[in-house]
Amino acid sequence: MPANGTEYDHVRPALASRPPRQASGAAAGLTGPPAADYGFEGYMVDIALQNDGVAAVAAADILAALGSRSIVLVGMMGVGKSSIGRRLAVRLGIPFVDADAEIEKAAGMSIAEIFARHGEADFRSGEARVIARLLDGGPQVLATGGGAVMNANTRNAIRAKGVSVWLKADVDVLLRRINKRKNDRPLLQTADPEQTLRALLAEREPVYAQADLTVLSREVAHDAIVADIVVALAVLLGQSAAQAGRVGP
Numbered sequence: 001m002p003a004n005g006t007e008y009d010h011v012r013p014a015l016a017s018r019p020p021r022q023a024s025g026a027a028a029g030l031t032g033p034p035a036a037d038y039g040f041e042g043y044m045v046d047i048a049l050q051n052d053g054v055a056a057v058a059a060a061d062i063l064a065a066l067g068s069r070s071i072v073l074v075g076m077m078g079v080g081k082s083s084i085g086r087r088l089a090v091r092l093g094i095p096f097v098d099a100d101a102e103i104e105k106a107a108g109m110s111i112a113e114i115f116a117r118h119g120e121a122d123f124r125s126g127e128a129r130v131i132a133r134l135l136d137g138g139p140q141v142l143a144t145g146g147g148a149v150m151n152a153n154t155r156n157a158i159r160a161k162g163v164s165v166w167l168k169a170d171v172d173v174l175l176r177r178i179n180k181r182k183n184d185r186p187l188l189q190t191a192d193p194e195q196t197l198r199a200l201l202a203e204r205e206p207v208y209a210q211a212d213l214t215v216l217s218r219e220v221a222h223d224a225i226v227a228d229i230v231v232a233l234a235v236l237l238g239q240s241a242a243q244a245g246r247v248g249p
Helices: 059-066 081-092 099-107 111-137 152-161 171-184 193-208 222-244
Strands: 070-074 096-098 141-143 162-168 213-216
Touching: 059 081, 059 222, 070 081, 070 111, 070 152, 081 096, 081 141, 081 222, 096 099, 099 111, 099 141, 111 141, 111 152, 152 162, 162 222, 171 193, 213 222
Parallel strands: 070 141, 070 162, 096 141, 162 213
Antiparallel strands: none
16 A cells, blocks of 8 residues: 555646645535445435434434444535534544545646546546545544445455445536635546536436445535534444444344
């Protein structure tokens, strides 16, 4: 495995003076059967819960069941993985890491620049190596890029070292959010960004759906979605712990 931050040494520009986006730490203020190569043994939970009873959920219990694994947020661009992930990390008292920010740090340039200068294939190769490294840093909340889990090796690594949460959003919600930062989305620099987005969703959603949990990202306060995730994690990890503790038939 590459040393920290070396995954993009072959593309790092000599004159890269502009610092990449910084990943924030936790203190920054802030369904179908699983595929053989990704889903955890047992079952998947597809759930979108309201925040009733969240106050009774102890973060310590979740962390105890989580162990050294990461909570890995997956899903399409625009679902709010970074902003929700930061708040989730604060709620649980663990670090937050943004894989895209770590990629930019390793490459010494923005993701848009990597795409423009070296192409998507080179970006995806480095992305997979960065995420493999980051998964060794749990427990943490790790936000991944929209296409990261399309790599089978990355799916396997998340399965082994994480609990995955698909933040799912309707296409209309995604379009409203993405339009605010359309120039930051290399894959949407096309003649018809909406059609491109719909095509990407059609390709990616079957893979996203293999995640351990599915939570709806909708037009509500981010803290409400964080509450959904916390309750869903408590259910999933509590049931997993109970199953592991069973003795006899």
